[in-house]
Amino acid sequence: GQPRHLDRDVITVPALALSCATREVLRMADIVESMLRDVIVVFENNDRRLMDEISARDDDVDALHAAIKLYLTEVSRNELAGEDSERFVELITFTTNLEHIGDIIDTNLLQIADKKIKRKLDFSAHGRKDLAALHARVIDQMRLGINVLVSRDVAMARRLMREKESFREVERAAGDRHMDRLRDGEIATIETSALHLDLLRDLKRVTSHITSIAYPMLDAEGELRTSRLKVHLEGYDGGGESDDQMPVRPRKKAGKKG
Numbered sequence: 001g002q003p004r005h006l007d008r009d010v011i012t013v014p015a016l017a018l019s020c021a022t023r024e025v026l027r028m029a030d031i032v033e034s035m036l037r038d039v040i041v042v043f044e045n046n047d048r049r050l051m052d053e054i055s056a057r058d059d060d061v062d063a064l065h066a067a068i069k070l071y072l073t074e075v076s077r078n079e080l081a082g083e084d085s086e087r088f089v090e091l092i093t094f095t096t097n098l099e100h101i102g103d104i105i106d107t108n109l110l111q112i113a114d115k116k117i118k119r120k121l122d123f124s125a126h127g128r129k130d131l132a133a134l135h136a137r138v139i140d141q142m143r144l145g146i147n148v149l150v151s152r153d154v155a156m157a158r159r160l161m162r163e164k165e166s167f168r169e170v171e172r173a174a175g176d177r178h179m180d181r182l183r184d185g186e187i188a189t190i191e192t193s194a195l196h197l198d199l200l201r202d203l204k205r206v207t208s209h210i211t212s213i214a215y216p217m218l219d220a221e222g223e224l225r226t227s228r229l230k231v232h233l234e235g236y237d238g239g240g241e242s243d244d245q246m247p248v249r250p251r252k253k254a255g256k257k258g
Contacts, residue, residue, distance in 0.1 A: 001063030
């Protein structure tokens with residue numbers, strides 16, 4: 001949980017400091033991705049040891065989040081303009097949402113796994129297949145989100161937005177199939193229904209947080225102005241987060257784009 005790349009010697013040189021912060025955010029993202037990748041193994045194998053390891057990784061994520069946020073706050077005390085100002089917003093937005101994803105995994109997904117293990121339950125074969133497919137899509141979105149952060153490619157940011165909408169359609173279809181199995185009286189589905197639906201909900205919340213990296217980029221391009229997305233940033237949708245967690249832009253130089 002100790003930062004490796006937050007060089008305080010360059011904190012008064014925004015371009016260099018933001019580059020250092022980017023490297024640390026990517027390290028944090030790698031940890032969150034590993035948590036997300038391994039959580040499905042907990043469900044498949046009822047692996048309590050791995051559950052504890054994932055929970056410990058969330059402590060590292062929390063520590064890195066605090067360190068990165070403090071570092072970026074100090075960087076923002078410089079007058080940021082143009083790309084530096086935009087990069088600041090991208091980094092603090094993505095870092096905050098990575099921390100939220102870590103919390104969803106630790107507090108929600110692992111709690112669902114714990115209930116499944118304690119009650120000695122198992123999802124139906126079709127339920128397991130749907131959950132595994134959705135989880136794989138979330139992993140793909142996570143990797144795409146990280147690539148968007150690194151590349152700052154607007155076309156890739158648009159793709160990330162489309163992938164989120166596609167995920168919602170697949171998630172709704174999985175929910176419909178679950179309800180069909182309930183109506184058919186499938187025992188495994190009945191026993192695990194609450195856990196299954198909670199998993200669907202939390203995986204959808206994770207995708208919302210991943211997609212958040214696209215919003216500052218598309219907003220800077222003016223592509224959100226005529227959209228409902230301009231009204232409510234999707235990175236804070238579905239998880240109960242309040243508006244006071246939304247990033248605050250740093251001070252800008254007068255007369256220059258920020």
